[in-house]
Amino acid sequence: MAVAPTTELMYLKGVGPRRAEILAKRGLRTFEDLLGYLPFRYEDRIRFAKIREIAPGQVYTVRAKVLGGSLVRYSRARGGMYHLLVSDETGSLPCKFFHGQYLDKKFKAGQGLVLHGKADLDPARPGRIEMINPEYEMLGEDDTDSTEVGRIVPIYEAIGGIGSRTMRRIVYLALGQFSGEMHDPLPPEILARYKFPSRREAIQFVHFPPATESIAALNSFRSQAHLRLIFEEFFFYQLSVAMRKKTAQQQPGIAFRVREPAIREALKRVLPFKPTDAQKRALVEIAVDLERGVPMNRLLQGDVGSGKTIVALEAATIAIENGYQAALMAPTEILAVQHSLAARKIFARAGYRVELLISGLKGSEKKAALERVRSGEAQLVVGTHALLEPHVQFMRLGLVIVDEQHRFGVLQRKELMDKGTAPDVLVMTATPIPRTLSLTLYGDLDISVIDQMPPGRVPIETRWSAETNLPGVWDFLRREIEAGRQAYVVYPVIEQSKTAESERSLKAAIVEFEKLRSTIFPNRHVGLLHGRMKSEEKESVMDQFRRHEIDILVATTVIEVGVDVPNATVMVIEHANRFGLSQLHQLRGRIGRGGEKGTCILIAPKNPGDDARVRLETMVRTTNGFEIAETDLKLRGPGEFFGTRQHGELGFHIANPIRDFELLELARREALALVEPPEAEPARRRLLARLPVEWQRRYQLASVG
Ligand code: ADP
Ligand code: MG
Numbered sequence: 001m002a003v004a005p006t007t008e009l010m011y012l013k014g015v016g017p018r019r020a021e022i023l024a025k026r027g028l029r030t031f032e033d034l035l036g037y038l039p040f041r042y043e044d045r046i047r048f049a050k051i052r053e054i055a056p057g058q059v060y061t062v063r064a065k066v067l068g069g070s071l072v073r074y075s076r077a078r079g080g081m082y083h084l085l086v087s088d089e090t091g092s093l094p095c096k097f098f099h100g101q102y103l104d105k106k107f108k109a110g111q112g113l114v115l116h117g118k119a120d121l122d123p124a125r126p127g128r129i130e131m132i133n134p135e136y137e138m139l140g141e142d143d144t145d146s147t148e149v150g151r152i153v154p155i156y157e158a159i160g161g162i163g164s165r166t167m168r169r170i171v172y173l174a175l176g177q178f179s180g181e182m183h184d185p186l187p188p189e190i191l192a193r194y195k196f197p198s199r200r201e202a203i204q205f206v207h208f209p210p211a212t213e214s215i216a217a218l219n220s221f222r223s224q225a226h227l228r229l230i231f232e233e234f235f236f237y238q239l240s241v242a243m244r245k246k247t248a249q250q251q252p253g254i255a256f257r258v259r260e261p262a263i264r265e266a267l268k269r270v271l272p273f274k275p276t277d278a279q280k281r282a283l284v285e286i287a288v289d290l291e292r293g294v295p296m297n298r299l300l301q302g303d304v305g306s307g308k309t310i311v312a313l314e315a316a317t318i319a320i321e322n323g324y325q326a327a328l329m330a331p332t333e334i335l336a337v338q339h340s341l342a343a344r345k346i347f348a349r350a351g352y353r354v355e356l357l358i359s360g361l362k363g364s365e366k367k368a369a370l371e372r373v374r375s376g377e378a379q380l381v382v383g384t385h386a387l388l389e390p391h392v393q394f395m396r397l398g399l400v401i402v403d404e405q406h407r408f409g410v411l412q413r414k415e416l417m418d419k420g421t422a423p424d425v426l427v428m429t430a431t432p433i434p435r436t437l438s439l440t441l442y443g444d445l446d447i448s449v450i451d452q453m454p455p456g457r458v459p460i461e462t463r464w465s466a467e468t469n470l471p472g473v474w475d476f477l478r479r480e481i482e483a484g485r486q487a488y489v490v491y492p493v494i495e496q497s498k499t500a501e502s503e504r505s506l507k508a509a510i511v512e513f514e515k516l517r518s519t520i521f522p523n524r525h526v527g528l529l530h531g532r533m534k535s536e537e538k539e540s541v542m543d544q545f546r547r548h549e550i551d552i553l554v555a556t557t558v559i560e561v562g563v564d565v566p567n568a569t570v571m572v573i574e575h576a577n578r579f580g581l582s583q584l585h586q587l588r589g590r591i592g593r594g595g596e597k598g599t600c601i602l603i604a605p606k607n608p609g610d611d612a613r614v615r616l617e618t619m620v621r622t623t624n625g626f627e628i629a630e631t632d633l634k635l636r637g638p639g640e641f642f643g644t645r646q647h648g649e650l651g652f653h654i655a656n657p658i659r660d661f662e663l664l665e666l667a668r669r670e671a672l673a674l675v676e677p678p679e680a681e682p683a684r685r686r687l688l689a690r691l692p693v694e695w696q697r698r699y700q701l702a703s704v705g
Helices: 016-025 031-035 164-177 188-194 199-207 215-219 224-250 261-270 277-291 308-321 333-347 363-375 410-417 435-441 467-482 509-520 535-546 581-588 610-621 625-642 644-650 661-675 678-690 693-698
Strands: 041-044 059-073 080-088 091-098 112-121 129-132 135-138 152-155 297-302 325-329 354-357 380-383 397-402 424-429 446-450 461-465 486-490 526-529 552-555 568-573 599-603
Touching (some): 164 199, 188 224, 261 308, 277 446, 308 333, 397 410, 435 661, 461 610, 467 568, 526 535, 568 581, 581 610, 581 625
Parallel strands (some): 091 129, 297 424, 325 397, 461 599, 486 568
Antiparallel strands (some): 059 080
């Protein structure tokens, strides 16, 4: 059967309905989808080493036969070690597999196989070389021309039981059956300019590279074929960003009055303190946007505690003074409530009415609140996702503010915007990604940065302490509380897990709360806050903490985002090695918000593992959000860093904005050249007209033209 890009996988050789279903769960439905599922690394199995030549410390691929194997059980370990002995015509090689009990029936004497791994000296028998946990592929009889040996072998991530080897077979056979056209979406000028291979060539190449290609270039995704495919993803992404920006700029927006004396007065009146220079700069940039008759689309970036809230409220002041409503959306109820409290206090003198919309509201209460939003009586409306519900209607929404925007999707932001008519938009984030990167990545947003902390902040001291030191830690807490301060104690889980083995040993908030309350701090007010409490309960606890009716708040990461109680100066984080770096930074941002020195104590073992060590040491060394973000990026990679939702939304499969930053910039320049100058219009139309519908959808290019 001839295979076309749209052929469903079910009909491919070696797939069938059952595997097709598994692949579909990963979003792979057609031949084209399959081709986009690229190997994540490559192995050089062209040159097989002879067993006699193997030296310790090096990585080898060996083609051998099984001599025999046995499972060695240890008295206390539940599993065992599987010992395998293989040989080629030059010698024999012992291999060991930890927890290898499942291998017991797998290897039969005489079975041909390819092993790949690092050779080491057996510590128990000096001079003897072995391989620990090598990768292996069984060889069939007909495997001489195979996808497995004698070539550079692509390694795919397994999908639900379909292993790398099967994936290779499927892709190989499908490519062999494919003889039709493969549409190349990139303009020929670009292909020529960068000497990129055609899409067809690139696809063939990345799946089954020729033996002449450098393995290092392949594994770092730097082959011309990889570069082309990465560029392609960036290019269409940047094209959609540039077109979105252009469309937005052609839309008439609200031209707010900003310079009138009455408005200047109002802005001064609501300011509770002298803004920092960085805050002033951000505010001027926002005011200029608000004044223009084009909708603002601005990102306000600033580390935790840098004071973004007041800047947002000043922007809201301008909207309100112009007779419009402003909406402020936050990702959690605690944060929404806190913003509404802060706004009420700050807006009290100006007399603006603040409304809070969260899902916990009761029938009549809710009805009245919605009515105030609809009639325009509510001037600033603060809320969670609840703001997005269809029955929330504004009288005259002029400004949309989204706090911690990385917690929302682009579509949610859009939903809120649609409740007004081309309102101005300000999104805020404490995720300090490098400015050059955010400029390129969020090219449709203008960016303001608050890179300065409010005055009088005493730097937080961070210590890393072992669990055995806890009594001393509690003594320290006791002294701080006697001096009138408050504290947080953070745990990774709410309840002890009965199922997950890895979590069974973790201290849990509920249990530790009881201990702290009854035995360690019997004379103090200890409160508990976690994500499974009802909203009213959570709110009442936060309220008590704010009013200092609680001295010590035992919590989970619900307090991670934005909670602001300046009198809290101490934070103890138990099992700190279990938290991500950005998460620790966010948590720590809850203290040291007043003029008193803050102390953060990370409870973690002395040897927490390599990554955890870097995380903890970074926390102890610095409070600089950019430095922390960069380390976090290195540790986790961009996918996790940006959050899967956001990463997926950007539509990148192989492209990696950090690793491939130069290509990202290149793609941006090429995309702008097709969008900005009026004379490029016909070329752009032609390009989009030829683009398959799935591609237009993938990059959200369909609606714009
Ligand atoms: P974030 O940027 O994390 O949202 P906030 O807006 O919550 O930070 O501000 C952190 C704390 O700093 C708040 O208590 C706020 O009142 C205070 N603050 C902000 N700006 C200033 C300033 N210019 N002078 C003094 N205190 C400030
Ligand atoms: Mg904030």
